[in-house]
Amino acid sequence: MIPIAQPHIGPEEQKVVQEVLASGMLAQGPRVAAFEEAFADFMGVEHAVAVASGTEAIRLALLAIGVGPNSEVIIPAFTFVATATAVMMTGAEPVIVDVEEETFCMDPVAAEAAVTRKTKAIMPVHLYGHPADMGPLLDICQERDLDLVEDAAQSHGARWKDRRTGSVGEVGCFSFYPTKNMTTGEGGAVTTSTPEVAERLRMLRQHGLAGPYQYRMLGYNSRMTDIEAAIGLVQLGTLEGFNTARRMNAETLTEFLEDVVRTPTTASWAEHVFHQYTIRSEDRDGLWDHMRKREVGCGVYYPHPVSEIPILEGKSRVAGSVEVATRLSHEVLSLPVHPGLSSQDVETVAMAVREFYR
Ligand SMILES: Cc1ncc(COP(=O)(O)O)c(C=O)c1O
Incomplete structure (x- = not known):
C-alpha cells in the first residue's frame, strides 16, 4: 500500500x-x-x-x-x-x-x-x-x-x-x-x-x-x-527541501491527470506547499474504493463541512450559505504527494486514477 x-x-x-x-x-x-x-x-x-x-x-x-x-x-x-x-x-x-x-x-x-x-x-x-x-x-x-x-x-x-x-x-x-x-x-x-x-x-x-x-x-x-x-x-532544516519534493510530485500528478479529473490550482500570489494534493470527482467514493483496491492510500479531508459536526450545534453560527464547502465535502479526494514517494510511486498513483476513468 x-x-x-x-x-x-x-x-x-x-x-x-x-x-x-x-x-x-x-x-x-x-x-x-x-x-x-x-x-x-x-x-x-x-x-x-x-x-x-x-x-x-x-x-x-x-x-x-x-x-x-x-x-x-x-x-x-x-x-x-x-x-x-x-x-x-x-x-x-x-x-x-x-x-x-x-x-x-x-x-x-x-x-x-x-x-x-x-x-x-x-x-x-x-x-x-x-x-x-x-x-x-x-x-x-x-x-x-x-x-x-x-x-x-x-x-x-x-x-x-x-x-x-x-x-x-x-x-x-x-x-x-x-x-x-x-x-x-x-x-x-x-x-x-x-x-x-x-x-x-x-x-x-x-x-x-x-x-x-x-x-x-x-x-x-x-x-x-x-x-x-x-x-x-532537525525537521525545520529539511522542510524547504521536502516542500520542493512535494511540489514536484504535485506537478507530475497534474501532468498525468489534468485531462481526466479536476486537479488543484495555485493562485498567482501563492506558493503552495502541498500538505495535501486534492482532486475532485463526482464519483469520489467510487474512485476512493478503486484506489484502495489498487493499494493506494487516499484520504477525504473533510467528509463534512464543520457546520454539520454535531458538537458544534447550538454553539456556533452559520453565516450565509456554505454551498461550496458542502459540495467539496462530497467531491474531494487527497492522493499521496509526500516526499517519501519514489517517481515510480507517483506514476502508480496517477495511473490508478486514470484507470478508473478509462
Ligand atoms: C487546519 C488544522 N487546524 C488545527 C489542527 C490541530 O492541530 P493538532 O492536531 O496538532 O492539535 C490541525 C491538525 O490536525 C489542522 O489540520
Missing part, C-alpha cells in the same frame, strides 16, 4: 532524541528555546512560542489576543474540526462562512458579510498548504479593527506573496502532528511580532507564570518537551 502520509524520521532525529534523553532535561528547556528562535527566524517574525499541539496553539493564541465569552471568531466551513473547537474552548462562538471554489480557503466576501459587533477575529485556514486570499482579509480586519489569526497548521513554509503563511496576521498557529509537512511528534507553535502577545502566550502555556511563583493569569500546562523540540530543529 502506498501510504497517504509518511513522517520522515531519519538517523539525525534519532541521534538528537538520544542526546536529549542522555541529558536528563526532558521537559521545556534549552532545545525548546532554540527551536523557537529558529522557527521565528524561518517565519520572519519576532517571536515563536512552542506549545503542546496545533489545537493548543489556536486556543492560546485566541486567548492571548483577548478572545473569550461574548465574542465571535469567523472561520471557514471547510477545515479540520479543531479550527472550530479551539474557538469554542475559549468560550467564544465560531461563526462559519463558506470557502472559495479554487483555493478551498475562506471566501473573504462571505467573511466580511459575517462581521457583527461581537466579532473579535477572522481566522482563515491555509488548507492543504495553499494560502488563503490574505489581501482582502487584511483590509477587512484593518477597516473593522479585528485581529487576523492564521490557522497555518497545514502550511509550513508556504507563502502569500513574499510572506510566509503564519507571519501575515497578528498571530499564526502551527501544528507539528506527524502527518504535517514537518513534525515534532505532537506539538504546535504560535508566531507573532507583537511582544505583549508573545509574553501572554508564554504565561498561558505555563500556569500563568511571569517569574518564580508569580502567577499573573489563569494559565495551563501546554508546554512542548525538549525531546519534541530537538526533532523539530
Whole structure:
C-alpha cells in the first residue's frame, strides 16, 4: 500500500532524541528555546512560542489576543474540526462562512458579510498548504479593527506573496502532528511580532507564570518537551527541501491527470506547499474504493463541512450559505504527494486514477 502520509524520521532525529534523553532535561528547556528562535527566524517574525499541539496553539493564541465569552471568531466551513473547537474552548462562538471554489480557503466576501459587533477575529485556514486570499482579509480586519489569526497548521513554509503563511496576521498557529509537512511528534507553535502577545502566550502555556511563583493569569500546562523540540530543529532544516519534493510530485500528478479529473490550482500570489494534493470527482467514493483496491492510500479531508459536526450545534453560527464547502465535502479526494514517494510511486498513483476513468 502506498501510504497517504509518511513522517520522515531519519538517523539525525534519532541521534538528537538520544542526546536529549542522555541529558536528563526532558521537559521545556534549552532545545525548546532554540527551536523557537529558529522557527521565528524561518517565519520572519519576532517571536515563536512552542506549545503542546496545533489545537493548543489556536486556543492560546485566541486567548492571548483577548478572545473569550461574548465574542465571535469567523472561520471557514471547510477545515479540520479543531479550527472550530479551539474557538469554542475559549468560550467564544465560531461563526462559519463558506470557502472559495479554487483555493478551498475562506471566501473573504462571505467573511466580511459575517462581521457583527461581537466579532473579535477572522481566522482563515491555509488548507492543504495553499494560502488563503490574505489581501482582502487584511483590509477587512484593518477597516473593522479585528485581529487576523492564521490557522497555518497545514502550511509550513508556504507563502502569500513574499510572506510566509503564519507571519501575515497578528498571530499564526502551527501544528507539528506527524502527518504535517514537518513534525515534532505532537506539538504546535504560535508566531507573532507583537511582544505583549508573545509574553501572554508564554504565561498561558505555563500556569500563568511571569517569574518564580508569580502567577499573573489563569494559565495551563501546554508546554512542548525538549525531546519534541530537538526533532523539530532537525525537521525545520529539511522542510524547504521536502516542500520542493512535494511540489514536484504535485506537478507530475497534474501532468498525468489534468485531462481526466479536476486537479488543484495555485493562485498567482501563492506558493503552495502541498500538505495535501486534492482532486475532485463526482464519483469520489467510487474512485476512493478503486484506489484502495489498487493499494493506494487516499484520504477525504473533510467528509463534512464543520457546520454539520454535531458538537458544534447550538454553539456556533452559520453565516450565509456554505454551498461550496458542502459540495467539496462530497467531491474531494487527497492522493499521496509526500516526499517519501519514489517517481515510480507517483506514476502508480496517477495511473490508478486514470484507470478508473478509462
Ligand atoms: C487546519 C488544522 N487546524 C488545527 C489542527 C490541530 O492541530 P493538532 O492536531 O496538532 O492539535 C490541525 C491538525 O490536525 C489542522 O489540520
